[in-house]
Amino acid sequence: MRSSEGFTGSVWLRPPRAQTGQPALSREQIVRAAMELLDAEGPSGLSMRRLGTKLGSGATSLYWHVANKDELLELAVDEVLGEIYVPEPGDTTWRVGASISANGMRAALLRHPWVIGLLGLHPTLGPNAMRLGERLVALFTAAGFTGMPLSHATALLNSHAIGSATSEAAVRSALKRTGKTWEEVAQDVEPYLERLAPDNPNYEKWRQETGPMRKDPDQVLDETYAFGLERLLDGLEMWLRDDGAPAADGDIGDRRG
Amino acid sequence: MRSSEGFTGSVWLRPPRAQTGQPALSREQIVRAAMELLDAEGPSGLSMRRLGTKLGSGATSLYWHVANKDELLELAVDEVLGEIYVPEPGDTTWRVGASISANGMRAALLRHPWVIGLLGLHPTLGPNAMRLGERLVALFTAAGFTGMPLSHATALLNSHAIGSATSEAAVRSALKRTGKTWEEVAQDVEPYLERLAPDNPNYEKWRQETGPMRKDPDQVLDETYAFGLERLLDGLEMWLRDDGAPAADGDIGDRRG
DNA sequence: AAAGGGTCTCGCACACTGTTCGAGCCGACT
DNA sequence: AGTCGGCTCGAACAGTGTGCGAGACCCTTT
Known part of the structure; x- marks a missing residue:
């Protein structure tokens, strides 16, 4: 049997083994x-x-x-994925529910960073992935989403969690691997950045103006994630209010700029 | 020499080798x-x-x-990362520029899906990654972003591209690996979904109402990505208009819900 | 009581992996 | 002519995922 000769051979679609002997x-x-x-x-x-x-x-x-x-x-x-908690629609605001879900996903991915490198290989349709989908659909349905936009909205939430976790895992793993502090790493990279400075005038200017990192990386990464999440939820809320009801099914208004 | 004994030993920070012999x-x-x-x-x-x-x-x-x-x-x-094109600030609207950047990133990741599994391992600070950062800073500075929020905004854009590409790569690789069409895969998964249906009432209901996938997966994935991008840009634009100028430096107004 | 058959464990073997080491080549400079 | 540094490479080591077939165990049927 080839390692994966089709969806029919996937773990999830295959009936479980019978079991009578001594398991051990x-x-x-x-x-x-x-x-x-x-x-x-x-x-x-x-x-x-x-x-x-x-x-x-x-x-x-x-x-x-x-x-x-x-x-x-x-x-x-x-x-x-089974570790991720998604609130029931009635428990909180839709917005808070979505935040909790995304936070949970991000936390799970950061707790088990090896997952991140595996997400792109196969679509996960295990029972926990399904349960996650189910709960998100419930949450977003209650919020007023329907049809394809509902699926798009949940996908956006997941994408943010996955994308953020990916970037975060990269820096976290570097810090852990080298055992250095944030400041030490910054010092190591400094001469490299200065060598490249002539090619990166805008970045350099931003770096000068923003000044050295005063906060620890945990806080910065948290803020980066949270900022993105709020913007994204703002966008979804706005769409729900403006375009949600009228343009229920037709083409999505992208490429509008 | 250990495989990676610190940032000082990273490829990027190490001076290049001298070269005199016959390279070959x-x-x-x-x-x-x-x-x-x-x-x-x-x-x-x-x-x-x-x-x-x-x-x-x-x-x-x-x-x-x-x-x-x-x-x-x-x-x-x-x-x-060097394949990604980021427009100059003057070339287009900020919004279109950001779209082009994200589209380019997504496209590059889908052209080389193996990258996706590597992004979470090390922070990439190669010359092309730096150039990417530089161009994005230029673009977002021109749009009116400054300080940490600028960094957060670019991170959000990248997260969306990475997260979307991850999910997309998963289904694309499954389709390619099995060689089946979208409809065939749907048929394979159908009995599994029906078996789980009692546990996933909301998902099932959504699935029934939305009906079978009429469009091919390419189009659906494109739309999912594009929808998310627009919502996210809406959110950024809104933030820029409302909170951008007044709360220039202080804490970010997250967790507001 | 004996035989059969399914469930489950496991040692061996194969082809293959990343990487180290040290020997050697070759062109250039002294 | 001699030495040196850049560069190539074969042999070898420890470790990998996995197929195969022999067996051990227990339940069921005769």
Whole structure:
């Protein structure tokens, strides 16, 4: 069986295995252990052999419960999505609900940064991903969205969480890997920036005017994310008010500039 | 030398190698060839040995020009960022300029989907990434942004491009991998969705009301991206008009809901 | 009680990976 | 003529994902 010979062969669409013997090893257990390895040491920390010994069993035993390393990773990704909480429509404002959802997604991705590199490989349609979709649809329906724009709006929210988390994970991993502080890194990069300064006049000017980073990177990254989220929610709210009802179905008014 | 013992050891901060002998192999050539392999066969298609034979040289010769496979990938990522065009401030409206930039970023990421999985690993500060930053600063400065909000605004634009491209790449890669059409995939997934239907009432209802996908996935993905971009630009424009001038420096007015 | 069959574990083996090391080549400068 | 630095490369090492087939265990049927 080829590693992925179609959607029909995907983990999610395949019926689960029957189970009568002595398990000693279960899919959930394997996935959980894999996540622990990934959280602790990143993508390179997970190998089938290491996972096997961590579970006290042979490496190839895993292949009874999981077709593939790829499939194992898919399962792990869905597991992470299961950590995200999306409020019920009645619990709060739509806007706050959307914020909580996006915050949760961002937090989950930053808690398990290895997920970020996997999101672009397969569409995740595991049960937790579906539940996430369900809850978001509920939230945005209650807010007044319908049809394709509803799907577009939830996609926008997710995109922001994913995109932000990607950028954040990059700098966070650099800080962690080097073990340096924000100031030390800034000092290291300084001469490089100065060498490039003649080519980047606008950036340099902005950098001079804004001055050195006074806040720690956590706070800056939080603010960057939060600022974007507010702008995006403003945009959605505005669309809901202005164009939502009248132009219910027709073409979207993009490329208007 | 450890693979990455700090920012000081990063490719970008290290002075380039002196060069007098007979090159026969150059860093640019290597990076270009690596990109070709990656574009053609994805991340698993690139191995140092294959890259070596593609260039007609021994695999280990590459290690003279490049410290690492990781470093090679960093160089390739920056190369991709070099394909993105950002208009000059005077060329168009700010809004159109931002759209063009984001469109370019999204297109570049979809042309080279392997980049997506690498963006979260290291912050890219190669020359092309810097140039990108420079141009965006120019564009957003001309639009009236200053200080931290300027940085937040550009980050938002990039996040949208990255996040959208991630989601898109997932479905595009699935379609390509399985070789199936959109309708065939939908048919494959159908029974799974119906099995989960009782748990996802809102999603199901939305699905029923919206009806089957009439358009091809390219168009749907384009629309999703474009819708999000417009909402986001609306939000930025609104902020620029309302809060931009008065609250120039202080805390950002987030968490307002 | 015996036989059969499914579930599950696992050692071996294969092809392949990234990377180190040290030997050697070749052109240029002294 | 000799040395030196840039550059190439083959051999080797430790480690990877995974296919295969032998077996162990337990439940069911005869």
